[in-house]
Amino acid sequence: MIKMQKTMRWYGPHDGVKLEDIRQCGVTGIVTALHQIPVGNVWEVKDIQERQEVIRKAGMEWTVIESLPVHEDIKRRGGDYQKFIANYKKSLEHIAQCGIKVVAYNFMPILDWVRTDQAYENIDGTKALLFDERAFIYFDVFLLQRPGAEKDYAQDRLNAAIAYGNTLEEAEKEKLYRNVLLGLPGSDESFTKEKVLELLDDYKGISDDELRKNLIHFLSEVAPVADKLGVQLAIHPDDPPFSVLGLPRVVSTENDIKEILSGVPINANGLCYCTGSLGANPNNNLVRIIEEHGNRIHFLHLRNVKREEGKRFRESEHLNGDNPMEAIVEKLLVLMQKNNTSLPVRPDHGFLHSFEGVEKYPGYSLIGRLKGLAEIRGLELGIAYKLQQTQT
Template identity: 55%
Template structure:
């Protein structure tokens, strides 16, 4: 049996990292989505095949959908949520008809991943994504000015944030604001202050218990169709794995994952196992989590983070950080051998380095840093598998 299905994420025809670049990197599969179709609308067979044909023409396959987005109406169970679930199921049927059977999604309210610095310079001159807790407090309390935000932090944290704010130039403040308000993957824009505050208002009264219940009801609605179609749904963990902007997050820990899998026990209800998102809090535990959740892992995001006890973290080299990537890969190889199946994997994110330092790409998705990560992970897998 061949090993991992090696892929990279591609944001579509406007992505400066082209399909030909991914092919040159050694990818056999592509991870992408129809980013031009708003959440809640149907992905038609015509649009799916249009994207699939581009990928096939470049010598690869569309291995994983990332993501088929869950609308905010579904997450809140308000507005057009019933219609959106019906549209989601229709999109699943259309993807299956086109031969695509792994769908990634997340259930993070309002925002996708959050960072405070998207060009954090490492000692060697390359750049990484970083989350600094104190900078985020500055953003939340003093730049976004979210009503009631100061009540979510300790007085000492507010005092320290004031000191940091006083040290920041106008340019520093503007950069922090833009970084924290970065739009969703596949988009070029940033959210505005009013857009975020308005979106936050729509979650008033929805706590972690309510959001978790909404997730489980969503899964109960779609998983029977996934089983019927042979589709494997893969939920992506929260990034970062803790509440932000007063919003609950319910896919952050091993206990969260277990609850989701137990509530809807079909194999079709599975995981996108992201060692970066989970690794912020549970890095040393990830090899055991691969063993624990193995049969329900349908997609792998392999990256590493380095965190501290203050809630800060940055995206480190793929083989260095909180997570013992050798131990994770060993469990993945054993899982694939045990179940006689291949799992799609992408080297999630990558440092901006070498010639890419002067290029504009979506943060975390420059070509060379991901190529480096893919090469390291490929070599790690080959060594463990004895190839």
């Protein structure tokens, strides 16, 4: 029975979680990126090989790039976008030369992800990531003060946000502001309110349809190159899977996935199947996505969420959330047997346990992810045994 390739994300030499710690979790593959290279610049072979050597010395292989970021000019199809597409192709050539076969990326404008609480406390004292629409609206309208933001929300949601904001002390408001902006690439830098509003202004007039056209144009350029090189591109769904800050979204729904994959119908144009991001939208059927697009799934992020009233969701235990993880893993195992291939998987996010103190990258504590990996591995073994029994 073919099993999934177990991997774990590592943010590089500055990550508080060391490679030797990750190896002791039982994974053979590392998911990482050259975060030190400015977005849009070419990844040179020597830099890729240098990182590969560090990982190999720790007894593992660099199996998935997450991510090779897409420059904002490409997303807007303006400025120097043609130069940045050419650079992306060159980076893919260098990546292939180094033997790495899977490249994850996203097409979310400005923010890579959004949460309003990086340390929501569970009943048992562990901490998790949470998105609360009330908090986000308060941030958008009253802290960031995005022009016209209040027009994007129904009055009852705006009233709920105001009531929420009235409960916050000044320090809590500052923390909320920082929490939301952690999703900005390079968020270790100091982003002023003026800078964020300037970035948002660049997307004025760009609708969902326009952004989708820009994505298809990008893929029509780079996917054939990747296909020729034997590299698989895996687009990550929007996180969260709905508009934030008035920005367009094009990888949030089942129909979005269909349009992207049919728009450039070659195998190299594929999906990073993230059960957490897709599962935050209750209208997405995660099992059906595997059934309809399984042959184009190149990378797996397995995590779970609990959805609450309104657009509020929190990370949950990997096997205890609103996503049917048992059915998902069974579908994935059947898919891999059918295609005679092993998909790379990583436990995505995890609870922060009190033993670890403060985490540098929210959601990426070692113990929380090790727990998720163990649960997924156990689930996989049990389902694999069941499938073998039914086949004999």
